[in-house]
Amino acid sequence: MRLDPVLDRIDADLEAATERLLRLLRIPSISTDPAHRADCRAAAEWLAEDLRSIGFADARLRDTPGQPMVTGRMGDTGPRLLFYGHYDVQPADPLELWKTPPFEPSVEDTPEGKVIRGRGASDDKGQLMTFVEACRAWVTVHGALPARVSILFEGEEESGSPSLVPFLRDHAEELRADLALICDTGLFDRDTPAITTMLRGLVGEEIVITGPDRDLHSGAYGGPAVNPIKVLARIIAALHDDHGRVTLPGFYDGVPEITPELRAQWEGLGFDEDDFLGGVGLSHPAGEADRTALEMIWARPTCEVNGIAGGYAGAGFKTVLPSQASAKISFRLVGRQDPAQIREAFRAHVQSMLPPDCTVEFHGHGAAPASVMSTDAPAFETARRALGPEWPKPAAFVGAGGSIPIAGYFKTELGTDSMLLGFANNDDLIHSPNEKYDLRSFHKGIRSWARVLAALAETG
Numbered sequence: 276m277r278l279d280p281v282l283d284r285i286d287a288d289l290e291a292a293t294e295r296l297l298r299l300l301r302i303p304s305i306s307t308d309p310a311h312r313a314d315c316r317a318a319a320e321w322l323a324e325d326l327r328s329i330g331f332a333d334a335r336l337r338d339t340p341g342q343p344m345v346t347g348r349m350g351d352t353g354p355r356l357l358f359y360g361h362y363d364v365q366p367a368d369p370l371e372l373w374k375t376p377p378f379e380p381s382v383e384d385t386p387e388g389k390v391i392r393g394r395g396a397s398d399d400k401g402q403l404m405t406f407v408e409a410c411r412a413w414v415t416v417h418g419a420l421p422a423r424v425s426i427l428f429e430g431e432e433e434s435g436s437p438s439l440v441p442f443l444r445d446h447a448e449e450l451r452a453d454l455a456l457i458c459d460t461g462l463f464d465r466d467t468p469a470i471t472t473m474l475r476g477l478v479g480e481e482i483v484i485t486g487p488d489r490d491l492h493s494g495a496y497g498g499p500a501v502n503p504i505k506v507l508a509r510i511i512a513a514l515h516d517d518h519g520r521v522t523l524p525g526f527y528d529g530v531p532e533i534t535p536e537l538r539a540q541w542e543g544l545g546f547d548e549d550d551f552l553g554g555v556g557l558s559h560p561a562g563e564a565d566r567t568a569l570e571m572i573w574a575r576p577t578c579e580v581n582g583i584a585g586g587y588a589g590a591g592f593k594t595v596l597p598s599q600a601s602a603k604i605s606f607r608l609v610g611r612q613d614p615a616q617i618r619e620a621f622r623a624h625v626q627s628m629l630p631p632d633c634t635v636e637f638h639g640h641g642a643a644p645a646s647v648m649s650t651d652a653p654a655f656e657t658a659r660r661a662l663g664p665e666w667p668k669p670a671a672f673v674g675a676g677g678s679i680p681i682a683g684y685f686k687t688e689l690g691t692d693s694m695l696l697g698f699a700n701n702d703d704l705i706h707s708p709n710e711k712y713d714l715r716s717f718h719k720g721i722r723s724w725a726r727v728l729a730a731l732a733e734t735g
C-alpha cells in the first residue's frame with residue numbers, strides 16, 4: 276500500500292480535519308469537575324462515532340467508575356499497535372484571561388501562521404486527532420490500515436487517571452500489543468520531532484518535626500530549647516554535597532550513564548543553556564557540577580524541596596520558637612532507581628540527624644519508578660527514519676523532565692513497550708489560558724503518523 280496518495284489525501288482534507296477538531300473542542304470535557312460529567316461522556320460519544328465512521332466498527336464507550344474509556348480496533352494484518360490519547364481537558368479558569376472563550380474555538384491568523392485556539396487544542400484533543408486523521412486518510416485511500424490498530428482514549432488523564440490501571444488489568448488480553456503509541460508529548464522545537472524515551476519517576480515525602488510541646492517565647496526559651504526549624508534546615512542542607520550530588524547512601528544505585536551516541540545526539544540539538552536559564556531570570560547553573568542542564572532534566576535524578584513551613588511567617592514580627600517545622604521534598608528518579616529504597620534512605624537520613632527531644636512524622640506522597648524505553652528496539656529507529664522526510668531536522672530521542680505514568684502502566688499491566696511521539700509545541704500554553712495549536716503542527720502531525728504507520732507495518 277503506497278504512502279504518497281495517503282499524504283496527498285491528508286493535504287486535501289486538512290480543512291475538513293480542522294473542522295472536526297473544532298467540533299471536538301467545543302465539548303467542555305473537564306474531567307475533574309463533576310458538573311462536566313455529561314460533557315466528558317459527550318466527547319467520548321463523539322469520538323466513538325467518528326471512529327466508527329472511519330471503519331473502527333466496534334468503537335464504543337467502556338464504562339468505568341469515573342469517565343468512560345473509548346476503544347476501537349481495526350485491521351487484521353501487520354503489527355498490533357495500541358494508540359493512546361486523552362479526550363479530557365484541564366479546567367479553563369481564570370476565564371477572564373482568555374482572548375476568546377475557551378470552548379468556542381476558532382482558527383486565528385497570527386504572525387507565526389494559523390493557530391487553533393481553545394482548551395484542549397494541543398493537550399490532547401488536537402494531538403489525538405492527528406492519529407485519527409492519519410487512520411482516516413489510510414482507509415479513504417486504501418480501504419484499510421497497514422497495521423492492526425487498537426485505540427484507547429482516556430477521559431481522566433487530567434484528574435490522575437484513577438480508572439486506568441484497573442481498566443488495563445481487566446482488559447489486558449484485549450489491549451496487549453506489540454507496541455503502544457502515546458501521543459501526549461511535544462516536539463523538541465518547531466522543526467525537530469521528538470521521541471520521548473526516558474521518563475523520570477517520582478518519590479514525594481512530607482516530614483513534620485516536633486520539638487517542644489507548644490510554641491515558646493524565644494527570649495524565655497531560645498538556647499536551651501531545641502528549635503525544629505533549625506533541625507529541619509540542617510537536615511535539608513545535608514541532602515546535597517558541595518558538588519550538587521545527593522548524599523543519601525545508595526541514591527545513585529541503578530542510575531545509568533547515557534550512551535555516547537545519545538550524548539552526541541543531544542549535543543546536536545542546539546539546546547541553549549543560557550536561554551533556558553535566562554528565560555526564568557537566572558544565569559548560573561545550579562545542581563550537579565559536572566552535568567549539562569539537559570542531562571540534569573532528562574537523565575539525572577534530583578532532589579528538590581517543594582515547600583517548607585514553621586513558626587511565624589505573617590506580617591510584622593513575632594519572636595516565637597515554634598513547636599513544629601515541616602517540609603515537602605521530592606525526588607525525580609531515573610533508570611532503575613528503586614522508589615521504596617529511596618524513601619527508606621531518606622527517612623533513615625532524617626532519623627539519623629534528629630536530636631534528642633525531637634520527633635518526626637513521615638507522610639509518603641506517591642512513588643513511581645522511571646521508565647526507559649529500549650531505543651535499540653527496531654521500532655524506534657524505524658519511526659525516526661520515517662519522520663525524516665516530513666521535518667526539517669531529524670527526530671531526537673529525548674527525555675522528559677516530568678513524569679508520564681501511562682508508559683509505565685502499559686509495561687506493568689500489559690507487558691507492552693511504549694513509544695511516545697507527540698506534536699505539541701513548547702509555547703502551546705497547555706493547562707493555561709489561551710491554549711492554542713498551530714495548524715502546521717497539526718498537519719505535520721497527521722502526516723507523521725501516516726508515515727510512521729507505514730514504516731512500522733513494513734518492518735512487521
Ligand SMILES: [Zn+2]
Binds near residue numbers: 361399432459
Ligand atoms: Zn495531556
